[in-house]
Amino acid sequence: MFLTLPSILEKWPCQWSSGASGRRASPSFNAGEAVTALELLQRERECGSITTFSSQLDHALKGGLPVGKVTEICGAPGVGKTHLCLQLSVDIQIPRSFGGLEAQVIFMDTEGSFVLQRVVDIAAAVVRHFSLLAVDGEQKDTMQTFNMESILSNIFLVRCHDYVELQAELLLLPDFLRDKPRVRLLVIDSVAFPFRQHLDDLSQRTRLLQGLAQQVISMATRHNIAVVITNQMTTRLQDSQSHLVPALGEIWGHASTTRIILQWEGSQQVAAIVKSPCCIDTAIQYQITSEGFRDANQPEITLTNRR
Amino acid sequence: MVGLQEGMCPGLDGGLLRSLLAADVKTVEDLVSSDLEEVAQKCSVSYKALYAIRRVLLAQHTAFPVSGADLYDELLSSTAIISTGNPSLDKLLDSGLYTGEVTELSGGPGSGKSQVCFGVAVHVSHQLKQRVIYIDTTGGLTASRLLEMLQSETSDRDEQMEALQRIHVFRLFDAYSLRDRLSTLRSGGLLQASGGGSVKAVIVDSVSAVISPLLGGKQNEGMSLMIQAALALKTMAKDFGVAVLVTNHVTRGGRGEVQPGLGASWSHIPRSRILLERTDRAPSGCSSTLRSATLIKSSRQPCLIKEELDLQWWSRSERRSSGKRKRDEADS
Amino acid sequence: MNAGETCRSCRLRWEESRVSDYGVSHGACRVDVFAFLQLLARLEARRCLKDIEPRLFAEDEGPRHGDVEPWRDLYLCVSGKTELLYHLLCRCVLPEAAGGLEVDALFVDTDYSLDMLRLVSILDSRLSSAGLEEAALRSSLSRLLVVHCSSSSQLLLTLHYLETTLNSRPSLALLLIDSISAFYWLDRCEGGASISRQEEKLSKCAELLGRLLRDYKFTIFATCHTIRRSCSGLAASRSSTLEADRPYLCRPWQRLVTHRVLCSRQEAENHTAGGSREEKRQVFRVHCSSSSSRTKASRISSFCVTDAGVQFI
Numbered sequence: 001m002f003l004t005l006p007s008i009l010e011k012w013p014c015q016w017s018s019g020a021s022g023r024r025a026s027p028s029f030n031a032g033e034a035v036t037a038l039e040l041l042q043r044e045r046e047c048g049s050i051t052t053f054s055s056q057l058d059h060a061l062k063g064g065l066p067v068g069k070v071t072e073i074c075g076a077p078g079v080g081k082t083h084l085c086l087q088l089s090v091d092i093q094i095p096r097s098f099g100g101l102e103a104q105v106i107f108m109d110t111e112g113s114f115v116l117q118r119v120v121d122i123a124a125a126v127v128r129h130f131s132l133l134a135v136d137g138e139q140k141d142t143m144q145t146f147n148m149e150s151i152l153s154n155i156f157l158v159r160c161h162d163y164v165e166l167q168a169e170l171l172l173l174p175d176f177l178r179d180k181p182r183v184r185l186l187v188i189d190s191v192a193f194p195f196r197q198h199l200d201d202l203s204q205r206t207r208l209l210q211g212l213a214q215q216v217i218s219m220a221t222r223h224n225i226a227v228v229i230t231n232q233m234t235t236r237l238q239d240s241q242s243h244l245v246p247a248l249g250e251i252w253g254h255a256s257t258t259r260i261i262l263q264w265e266g267s268q269q270v271a272a273i274v275k276s277p278c279c280i281d282t283a284i285q286y287q288i289t290s291e292g293f294r295d296a297n298q299p300e301i302t303l304t305n306r307r
Numbered sequence: 308m309v310g311l312q313e314g315m316c317p318g319l320d321g322g323l324l325r326s327l328l329a330a331d332v333k334t335v336e337d338l339v340s341s342d343l344e345e346v347a348q349k350c351s352v353s354y355k356a357l358y359a360i361r362r363v364l365l366a367q368h369t370a371f372p373v374s375g376a377d378l379y380d381e382l383l384s385s386t387a388i389i390s391t392g393n394p395s396l397d398k399l400l401d402s403g404l405y406t407g408e409v410t411e412l413s414g415g416p417g418s419g420k421s422q423v424c425f426g427v428a429v430h431v432s433h434q435l436k437q438r439v440i441y442i443d444t445t446g447g448l449t450a451s452r453l454l455e456m457l458q459s460e461t462s463d464r465d466e467q468m469e470a471l472q473r474i475h476v477f478r479l480f481d482a483y484s485l486r487d488r489l490s491t492l493r494s495g496g497l498l499q500a501s502g503g504g505s506v507k508a509v510i511v512d513s514v515s516a517v518i519s520p521l522l523g524g525k526q527n528e529g530m531s532l533m534i535q536a537a538l539a540l541k542t543m544a545k546d547f548g549v550a551v552l553v554t555n556h557v558t559r560g561g562r563g564e565v566q567p568g569l570g571a572s573w574s575h576i577p578r579s580r581i582l583l584e585r586t587d588r589a590p591s592g593c594s595s596t597l598r599s600a601t602l603i604k605s606s607r608q609p610c611l612i613k614e615e616l617d618l619q620w621w622s623r624s625e626r627r628s629s630g631k632r633k634r635d636e637a638d639s
Numbered sequence: 640m641n642a643g644e645t646c647r648s649c650r651l652r653w654e655e656s657r658v659s660d661y662g663v664s665h666g667a668c669r670v671d672v673f674a675f676l677q678l679l680a681r682l683e684a685r686r687c688l689k690d691i692e693p694r695l696f697a698e699d700e701g702p703r704h705g706d707v708e709p710w711r712d713l714y715l716c717v718s719g720k721t722e723l724l725y726h727l728l729c730r731c732v733l734p735e736a737a738g739g740l741e742v743d744a745l746f747v748d749t750d751y752s753l754d755m756l757r758l759v760s761i762l763d764s765r766l767s768s769a770g771l772e773e774a775a776l777r778s779s780l781s782r783l784l785v786v787h788c789s790s791s792s793q794l795l796l797t798l799h800y801l802e803t804t805l806n807s808r809p810s811l812a813l814l815l816i817d818s819i820s821a822f823y824w825l826d827r828c829e830g831g832a833s834i835s836r837q838e839e840k841l842s843k844c845a846e847l848l849g850r851l852l853r854d855y856k857f858t859i860f861a862t863c864h865t866i867r868r869s870c871s872g873l874a875a876s877r878s879s880t881l882e883a884d885r886p887y888l889c890r891p892w893q894r895l896v897t898h899r900v901l902c903s904r905q906e907a908e909n910h911t912a913g914g915s916r917e918e919k920r921q922v923f924r925v926h927c928s929s930s931s932s933r934t935k936a937s938r939i940s941s942f943c944v945t946d947a948g949v950q951f952i
Contacts, residue, residue: 035475035476037441037448037471037472037474037476040448041451041453043450066449068446070446207519207520210516210520211520214481214517215480217444217446218446218480221478253416253417254515254516254556257446257447259416259417275416275417277447277448278452281596334792336796339795340795340799365799369797370788370793371786372785373786374783375732375781375782379759405756527824542751575750575818575864578752
């Protein structure tokens with residue numbers, strides 16, 4: 001493309017550089033167009049949400065984890081972050097006839113915490129649950145195909161060892177999403193580990209994380225996927241008292257639309273929704289069983305009773 | 308920068324343009340600030356002709372002074388104060404958002420910035436029946452929450468739908484598209500985007516999310532983008548008489564004090580700044596919708612006045628039930 | 640011709656001495672007569688703003704014709720700089736009966752930050768304390784000209800056009816630029832790698848202003864934002880204060896500047912929690928230094944901002 005001098009002079013200098021970023025935009029999403037809030041509402045309703053298998057948490061989140069938004073799950077080691085992620089990875093595959101999304105999931109594992117046996121346990125429990133619920137013919141038909149094998153084959157596992165790999169994978173992800181239109185969930189477990197381990201320069205870390213956040217947000221919106229990111233906790237001294245707060249700094253906290261903190265309170269496990277656009281701050285109790293993420297006041301016995 | 312072009316003004320024909328370019332006079336600024344006698348000699352044109360061209364070009368491209376009295380009259384007739392719908396916020400802002408000005412909300416994660424933006428959007432579109440442009444850069448805009456707020460205002464479904472239709476949403480996730488969008492809006496797109504209706508409020512939630520990743524390091528381009536976006540917001544506010552509400556994150560200074568993000572250069576942009584903070588210090592599950600709002604910059608109110616702000620104000624009817632639920636939980 | 644006297648200590652002293660020489664010898668040199676008369680006419684018409692704010696500038700060091708004042712604020716300043724600018728602007732446009740100088744002023748708004756409502760409320764409170772009415776406000780406002788610029792090119796062209804305004808308004812004695820650094824980042828980005836191209840526009844503006852100052856003898860006040868080179872908000876506060884203090888605009892502009900006023904917020908009294916509104920007032924400290932070759936002088940003063948504008952303490 002040749003331009004005459006005056007027309008070059010009239011251009012904004014940054015227009016040249018922005019051309020590159022414009023080309024990267026997905027064609028499926030017309031960024032230039034305004035949508036009214038009403039259209040947005042309809043889209044949100046079409047997207048639906050992912051059940052967590054804890055009726056209290058679902059209720060607090062107004063139906064489950066929102067699709068098209070970024071959710072952050074924070075918690076100390078062993079409190080059940082990965083378990084919740086695995087539960088969600090199975091839940092997103094619940095067939096349509098049971099009111100599920102019948103979709104696929106990308107699981108980015110940076111800590112090596114993806115343990116297959118746990119997935120198998122959770123999946124078995126979910127399959128058992130729905131085979132008992134199946135009443136009409138259509139539901140019984142779907143149960144033929146909704147089994148362990150199909151569940152495992154719909155989870156795409158990506159193992160990232162450091163933040164460079166993680167960023168590279170995220171850059172390639174839009175292409176992958178185009179090939180696999182059924183993907184409705186992206187799990188990054190966890191974002192804290194690679195960034196806390198290999199990056200000492202704090203301001204660079206903040207900038208990289210902010211870039212990553214914008215990338216993930218735009219992916220969630222453009223491809224209509226739910227993004228779940230897990231984060232570790234860190235202690236912060238404030239008024240000579242130490243508090244347990246989510247890691248990666250305060251600015252990272254703006255990345256997610258919903259933020260859930262999982263923590264122990266005495267002998268109880270509590271999930272606190274500390275940031276959410278659609279519900280007031282609430283805290284609910286939960287427990288981690290061998291079958292997955294469940295309400296605390298619904299012991300396994302009642303589940304077996306129902307069976 | 309405006310390049311010289313043939314036919315820009317009478318007398319500037321192709322031949323003259325070529326000889327001007329040859330004499331290294333390429334832009335209007337070059338011509339205006341050059342020594343005309345010298346240029347006239349170089350290009351072998353008459354000084355008089357060149358002087359005439361200079362005068363016309365100058366008149367075309369300069370900004371003209373306006374008398375302060377006229378400006379004031381215009382301001383009096385065009386300025387409107389848009390209530391945010393929340394009495395404590397209105398009190399801080401001296402009765403609301405002023406059109407023609409940029410107001411900033413800053414706060415940490417979960418401090419309620421987006422909720423305030425939702426509330427303002429709903430209030431302007433429903434109560435004031437005006438159009439709102441909402442630029443969402445964090446993916447945080449949740450239409451079902453807007454609907455919830457509307458439901459507490461009116462039970463008429465048609466009214467709710469109409470109000471939602473008056474909110475126009477742009478979802479932009481990088482600084483370039485934000486900059487480009489703002490400049491299109493400024494150069495007339497504001498009227499088109501809203502389908503011809505009058506827009507009274509432009510909300511950007513958040514500015515820092517897209518701009519701050521570009522700051523730091525070499526920072527030239529990021530700063531330039533930030534200033535361009537800021538200038539577009541300010542001129543848009545002035546030229547179209549809209550109230551602009553932006554959100555910003557916070558950083559901690561050396562002594563742990565909270566200050567709005569984006570640095571000193573941005574601090575000149577908003578006319579009023581409000582800092583939102585959680586009132587409860589405990590980070591754990593203590594649920595509260597109360598936030599403290601501190602006015603940290605204003606030309607109308609004494610600074611550092613503080614108000615308690617209830618995020619649930621915009622959906623009051625719900626407040627009673629949720630409050631009750633909380634009490635029930637406490638009892639059990 | 641006491642205009643020449645008032646400005647005896649101007650930077651351009653030689654020019655004035657020539658004026659007085661010619662004044663005695665009544666057109667001894669024919670060639671220069673016309674230029675001289677014109678110069679004399681200009682000198683006569685424009686008022687010197689020497690006593691614009693005695694509490695701000697060091698004694699006998701008030702800005703004279705041809706002086707430029709840049710301001711910069713340190714810290715996240717709650718418009719202390721802007722308030723000071725409005726204060727000086729009010730002093731100029733207010734009628735003499737209300738303690739003003741009753742001269743015309745041109746406000747070049749590059750930041751789109753002129754808060755007309757605030758300015759009017761300051762003017763209003765000063766006029767009403769002098770017992771003057773609405774009409775006085777209108778006439779004060781009509782002494783103010785405002786021009787908005789949205790790019791450095793437009794600024795340059797507008798300053799060129801200023802010559803016409805200066806010719807048509809002999810009472811125009813003050814030019815305010817808020818702020819001269821508004822397009823700094825845009826120019827830096829636009830200019831690419833070459834520093835001279837980055838600074839080209841502002842240099843041209845500064846050169847032009849230098850010529851206009853010489854020819855028309857008025858006063859310029861310009862504000863200049865602080866930039867933080869180490870950008871992250873976490874930067875150490877004390878060391879960056881010194882860093883931020885350093886002038887960063889192009890050399891031709893620096894050469895033009897004769898007085899430098901630094902405005903900073905006083906840390907004390909700031910965080911008095913609770914109490915009445917009066918206790919929460921913010922105190923600003925201004926440090927005015929003249930960097931001209933004549934004498935080195937500086938003065939430190941403090942002010943606080945009230946509804947009626949700046950009040951020196």
